[in-house]
Amino acid sequence: MKKILLVSGCSWGDSNFTSTFHPEMACDWPKWPELLAKKLDMECLNLCRSGAGQEYIYGAISDKIQTLDSNKIGYTIAAWSTAPRRDFNIFSTWRNESKDSKGDINYWIQRSFRYQYAFQTLMEFKKIPYLQFQMISLHKAYLHELMTPYSSNLYSSKNHAKDIDLKKIQEVEPTLKSKFDKELQKILQTIKNSPYYKNFNDKFVGWPTDENIGGFDIGSKLLNEQHRISELDLHPNTKGQEVIAEFLYEKIINS
């Protein structure tokens, strides 16, 4: 009997993903959890859900693992989302908001680390093979939104997670780069000063998650324009999903 590949994450791994920007588009191409399961010859149990934040990602894995025989799990993967998201559920259905109405970016990042550490601890305790990584940046979308009021004409949607093009922003508002840098430095300090900074093991791919301090998030590292649905919708297309699956497969067989 095949072992289970258990995955939780956000829209980037959601097998039922539909594009908000292109509602007419059939997005039924295979997503990376299914592609990876095939490569690993495992059965895929994909809990990824559009809009999910860290509480959902951790909660769904932790709840599911209590009901499964650990020996039947071949691998578990947590593909973490952006920090500000808030998950909760009503009438047994998970819901989310793209930005928690309480707290600040420092809190949301620290909260993320606690879920990520709890995931590492759970896997170590259960002796289940695992990987975790930041699928989308903890903070880039937040910074983008922070800068948007100054540069709204550069973006067609306030919600899309396009990396900030500093050159374009500077043309419109020269002081923005220093504002952006200041915010980014504060966030990087939060990461580096976290009590968890040195306590993640090498199963956290890309730790400490930002290229300015020697880490990366998967989306920024692996995907370019040809891997994304469109300029408006930056979710991975067929090719993007394959690139992610291939990268993770290499990581797993070489670990």
Added chain:
Amino acid sequence: MKKLLIVSGCSYSDPNFTSPFHPEMSCDWPKWPELLADKMGMDCLNISRCGAGQEFIYSNLADRLQSIDPKQIGLVIAAWSTAPRRDYSVKNYWTNDMFDSRGDMEYWIKRSLRYYYSFQNMCETLKIPYRQFQMIHLFKGYIWQQLVTARTKNMPDELLKQIPILNAKHQLTNDEINWKERIENTYLKIIHNSPYFNKINDNFIGWPTDTKYNGYSVAEYKLNNKTDRISELDLHPNASGQTILAEFLYEKIINS
């Protein structure tokens, strides 16, 4: 060198507790974490705080355990609070809301149980001695508030003004008693049907936290309402109540 007793909890354990109903009262009697540390020959690191919910309690323990040498830790205790509370921090300062504006009781209970299990896992993995228990009941306060609010005309919005009404004696009608019973059973089923129900180990004193399942919440179980609480208005433990909590926990710890 003495080992550390690290405690996180809510107002029942807060070393700096002050009574909102008796602002003139000096509440500087020793709290159970300090009393317990003394009995156990340990130094006390008490990070409990008024108003705290499970996220504060878990997060502050987890954060501390990253930087303290496990060999220096004698015991870690999580004294859990009521389920609906929402904790968060702004500019590195923790604050809280009595009721999370998002979700429902089923979610708040399930979220609480995940924290309990995560705390257990963390301590097991780090090989740190630990105990945990429900200090105040997960949901009874919430049910009571719902019930009294429904039967009270012009219930004030401010919680401090609500408390005297909530703590007053109420003669419930049969319908109200039946409603309360039904809601309590509904919430208890959430605990019973949780995937964590059978995964919480004996280090959880009083699991599964309610007498109907042969568990208990420690304050409700041990404190006498007439002698161990500050007043009819303020149900926090007084000096006698704190001593009783410390003695009870000490006996539980040394006999397990």
